[in-house]
Amino acid sequence: MVMVPRTISPAVAAVDSFIPRHVGPSRSEQQQMLAALGYDSLDAFIDAVVPEQIRFRGTLNTGPERSEAEVLAALRQIAARNQVYRSFIGMGYHGTHTPNVILRNIMENPAWYTAYTPYQAEIAQGRLEALLNYQTMVIDLTGLEIANASLLDEGTAAAEAMALAFAAKGSATKNVLLVAADCHPQTIAVVAARAAARGVTVTVGDAREFAVDERVFGVLLQYPGTDGAIVDYRALTEQVHAVGGMAIVASDLLALCLLTPPGEWGADIVVGNSQRFGVPMGYGGPHAAFFATRDEYKRLLPGRIIGLSRDVEGAPALRMALQTREQHIRREKATSNVCTAQVLLSVMAGMYAVYHGPAGLTQIAERVHARAGALAAGLERLGFAITHEQYFDTIRVEVGAHGQQDILAAAEAYRLNLRVLEPGTMTVSVDETTTEQDIADLWQVFNSGAAVDFNYADVAADVDTRYDERFRRVSPFLTHPTFHRYHSETEMLRYMYALQARDFSLVHGMIPLGSCTMKLNATAEMIPVTWPEFGQLHPFAPRTQAEGYAQLFRELEHDLAEVTGFAGVSLQPNAGSQGEYAGLLVIRAYHAARGEAHRTVCLIPQSAHGTNPASAVMAGFGVVVVKTDADGNIDVDDLRAKAEQHAANLGALMVTYPSTHGVFEARIKEITAIIHEHGGQVYMDGANMNAMVGVSRPGDLGADVCHLNLHKTFCIPHGGGGPGMGPIGVAAQLVPFLPTHPVIASHDVSTAIGPVSAAPWGSASILPISYVYIKMMGGEGLAYATKVAILNANYIAKQLEGHYPVLYRGQNGLVAHECILDTRGLKGAAGIEAEDLAKRLMDYGFHAPTLSFPVAGTLMVEPTESESKAELDRFIEAMIGMREEIAAIERGEADREDNVLKNAPHTATHCTADAWTHPYTRQQAAYPTAWTRDRKFWPTVRRVESAFGDRNLVCACPPIEEYAPAPVSA
Numbered sequence: 001m002v003m004v005p006r007t008i009s010p011a012v013a014a015v016d017s018f019i020p021r022h023v024g025p026s027r028s029e030q031q032q033m034l035a036a037l038g039y040d041s042l043d044a045f046i047d048a049v050v051p052e053q054i055r056f057r058g059t060l061n062t063g064p065e066r067s068e069a070e071v072l073a074a075l076r077q078i079a080a081r082n083q084v085y086r087s088f089i090g091m092g093y094h095g096t097h098t099p100n101v102i103l104r105n106i107m108e109n110p111a112w113y114t115a116y117t118p119y120q121a122e123i124a125q126g127r128l129e130a131l132l133n134y135q136t137m138v139i140d141l142t143g144l145e146i147a148n149a150s151l152l153d154e155g156t157a158a159a160e161a162m163a164l165a166f167a168a169k170g171s172a173t174k175n176v177l178l179v180a181a182d183c184h185p186q187t188i189a190v191v192a193a194r195a196a197a198r199g200v201t202v203t204v205g206d207a208r209e210f211a212v213d214e215r216v217f218g219v220l221l222q223y224p225g226t227d228g229a230i231v232d233y234r235a236l237t238e239q240v241h242a243v244g245g246m247a248i249v250a251s252d253l254l255a256l257c258l259l260t261p262p263g264e265w266g267a268d269i270v271v272g273n274s275q276r277f278g279v280p281m282g283y284g285g286p287h288a289a290f291f292a293t294r295d296e297y298k299r300l301l302p303g304r305i306i307g308l309s310r311d312v313e314g315a316p317a318l319r320m321a322l323q324t325r326e327q328h329i330r331r332e333k334a335t336s337n338v339c340t341a342q343v344l345l346s347v348m349a350g351m352y353a354v355y356h357g358p359a360g361l362t363q364i365a366e367r368v369h370a371r372a373g374a375l376a377a378g379l380e381r382l383g384f385a386i387t388h389e390q391y392f393d394t395i396r397v398e399v400g401a402h403g404q405q406d407i408l409a410a411a412e413a414y415r416l417n418l419r420v421l422e423p424g425t426m427t428v429s430v431d432e433t434t435t436e437q438d439i440a441d442l443w444q445v446f447n448s449g450a451a452v453d454f455n456y457a458d459v460a461a462d463v464d465t466r467y468d469e470r471f472r473r474v475s476p477f478l479t480h481p482t483f484h485r486y487h488s489e490t491e492m493l494r495y496m497y498a499l500q501a502r503d504f505s506l507v508h509g510m511i512p513l514g515s516c517t518m519k520l521n522a523t524a525e526m527i528p529v530t531w532p533e534f535g536q537l538h539p540f541a542p543r544t545q546a547e548g549y550a551q552l553f554r555e556l557e558h559d560l561a562e563v564t565g566f567a568g569v570s571l572q573p574n575a576g577s578q579g580e581y582a583g584l585l586v587i588r589a590y591h592a593a594r595g596e597a598h599r600t601v602c603l604i605p606q607s608a609h610g611t612n613p614a615s616a617v618m619a620g621f622g623v624v625v626v627k628t629d630a631d632g633n634i635d636v637d638d639l640r641a642k643a644e645q646h647a648a649n650l651g652a653l654m655v656t657y658p659s660t661h662g663v664f665e666a667r668i669k670e671i672t673a674i675i676h677e678h679g680g681q682v683y684m685d686g687a688n689m690n691a692m693v694g695v696s697r698p699g700d701l702g703a704d705v706c707h708l709n710l711h712k713t714f715c716i717p718h719g720g721g722g723p724g725m726g727p728i729g730v731a732a733q734l735v736p737f738l739p740t741h742p743v744i745a746s747h748d749v750s751t752a753i754g755p756v757s758a759a760p761w762g763s764a765s766i767l768p769i770s771y772v773y774i775k776m777m778g779g780e781g782l783a784y785a786t787k788v789a790i791l792n793a794n795y796i797a798k799q800l801e802g803h804y805p806v807l808y809r810g811q812n813g814l815v816a817h818e819c820i821l822d823t824r825g826l827k828g829a830a831g832i833e834a835e836d837l838a839k840r841l842m843d844y845g846f847h848a849p850t851l852s853f854p855v856a857g858t859l860m861v862e863p864t865e866s867e868s869k870a871e872l873d874r875f876i877e878a879m880i881g882m883r884e885e886i887a888a889i890e891r892g893e894a895d896r897e898d899n900v901l902k903n904a905p906h907t908a909t910h911c912t913a914d915a916w917t918h919p920y921t922r923q924q925a926a927y928p929t930a931w932t933r934d935r936k937f938w939p940t941v942r943r944v945e946s947a948f949g950d951r952n953l954v955c956a957c958p959p960i961e962e963y964a965p966a967p968v969s970a
């Protein structure tokens, strides 16, 4: 590839250039905006915003800009280097048929994938219902009482389960987790890495020989086991309960359609991967992990929980429940650091269950089980011993050391993947996509490629696939009407569109979320995700089949290293939070390798995002809080004092740059130098990289590690709360410690940490999104996008500063890529709070900015470069319109209680009710601007009460009667 940067000529941008498609304001609109700010060129403006001492003056060496067609054609060639074999590897990843109606209308549909995390419940009822379906499915299939709306993957879900059990039952002397050796190896490794950081002792062994004593706070079992065995663990769970411990079970939702759910035989927590419910394997992800437990542990549950509440009229309404558990509030005392999870994928898995219903799922499970049974019977005819009598989809075959060679050779010829469990022992895992022909091929493969003298029908006829009494599921599941109504495609399509219509996403308008960078997720970037060469690969397929992926990873790692100014990159972490944890573990490993394992103090500024302290604790650090000054910058004197005070044990500083207040702190290099002088390493939270790409580089500022939220800066869509990716870049001294993986050694050095994810490259199948973005923009285009992002934010700040105070500013009175509007002053005079503005914005056709972070009672606005000047002006109009509505209250012309802001949002039902008692008009309520008359987006419920729902937590589909409106006074 030729790496010649091409200058973007403003006048003659080629018609097929992607850059002006990605960047909202045209060049002439930028000139108008610059004029409003008093600058005559974008570069002069950027020179004024970005302190000279942090400036990157080069051009990113990520190649020239290329058109959509060029990049997709090049990526086709890369994809062609991946080989899609039939995989019978299992290990938590299975072939599945994504129902096409779900593939096209959810997975490939921007109305679903561009939505934000449902913090604003009134405009998110669609995906909240979809998530409630998912939770209901998990609760029913596992036999437990409460489930969350997804975690990142099965391995980390098991680690979170360990953390919950330890928090509930553990102590300094009760700190042993017994782990069954027949859990998936990646699960064991992720749990072991997490345990080591937390001081928990993990003992891996045969569950039949567990020594359950008072030191044990939990056991981790797998049902069915990684080799397919189904074991009766009733006696073991009783033993664990007798010593006051908890039983954690990793399981498989499809198997649980036929098997007694763990919740019915004593499990306290059940985790697993819902991937095989219609989500492609994607070489490791993304898919939704599930997590279910008993009601008594609800306050310790990691991740987000969707619950039923009511709106101010008493109508049922969904929202995220028990949010006070989360890191945003609990910080270093949080139950977990998980923020972005896997919403889009849990929506898909839940829809798969809605579409098939309990009868359909049972049929699929029975067919899978019958195929496994036929496979086993055929292999016995061929003289192989099948180890286990009770299995679901995976059979364990003893083949002998010699046979194994021939079988593997034949498998290669048939282009199929098998698993060698240990020398002489193999497993074969079948799934929904396995055909009779596949089974026949497998027989031939085990017959060293020679034909067999029986066929599927012969064998299947005398296979008994019924489970023995102890294991057979008798309890019903998915009895709620939702799982029985939408089995025709017409009904399903309409159901999904009915939900979609309730949700505000980027297809409607700007989602100006400070810190969360909701920019364009271009169609060209999304298209490769569902190419079979990316979607259909098993994560543990031999690396020789994934050369296309290897090239993609290499190039992306190179480009991200270039963007961050670092020496190495790991693509393993599945979200920003996981990048933080991984980066901090890397720092700990570095200190330990230098004989300084005692360096476990982590300095974190007051204003940090909640995931920072939560991750630090997970990685085994103690948190020391550093003050921020009146301008929102780190208080350098306090930092120096704390660094000196803790010099002997200083491990790290976590710092967000530009700051969470949206300001380029000019003293950042001094700050990183202070940490280095005192023996610490600097972790930079890169969530705000959208203000830096091509303009400033963390590595040049003295940072040693930085994560990137690819679902913020690099165009992976938010999916309504996930997926995401949080790769880390590190300086040279930390490269040897980057995470590796126990099954596929991605980073083959003995000093490597980890793993931090179940799959070696995390959610590999969404990496093409960031790749395509970087390649289409080119090095100069990336920097240009950053500059316009900063311009857009400053334009908004400038236009609104006369109406709302702009809280923090950097040099020359300018902000970075976001600005904080201070709405606290409205409380006294008008009784209006930031939340009222957030809800009223819905009436104006907007999603609210970030509410009360990093400063309580404020709104943080980040427009991104993708929003056009017209959209910015519309937002400005809305904000000014609301300020006038507030002024009317201040003047006494509008009522302090009964006004358009306090009653927001207004629904169509409310506005068209026969009775209208408010002192303002229906027009004022619903159509405050010309745009709203043309493109009205109606919230479907009125303001949702959170406290009521938290007191009466219902996190599964409620009985249908609950949907009848109840009086508010109830």
Ligand SMILES: *Cc1c(COP(=O)(O)O)cnc(C)c1O
Binding pocket: 338, 339, 340, 515, 516, 575, 576, 577, 578, 609, 611, 612, 656, 660, 685, 687, 688, 709, 724, 726
């Ligand atoms: C979004 C964000 C994170 C967490 O990232 P996730 O991908 O949601 O885990 C951390 N820090 C800051 C400042 C963020 O904005």
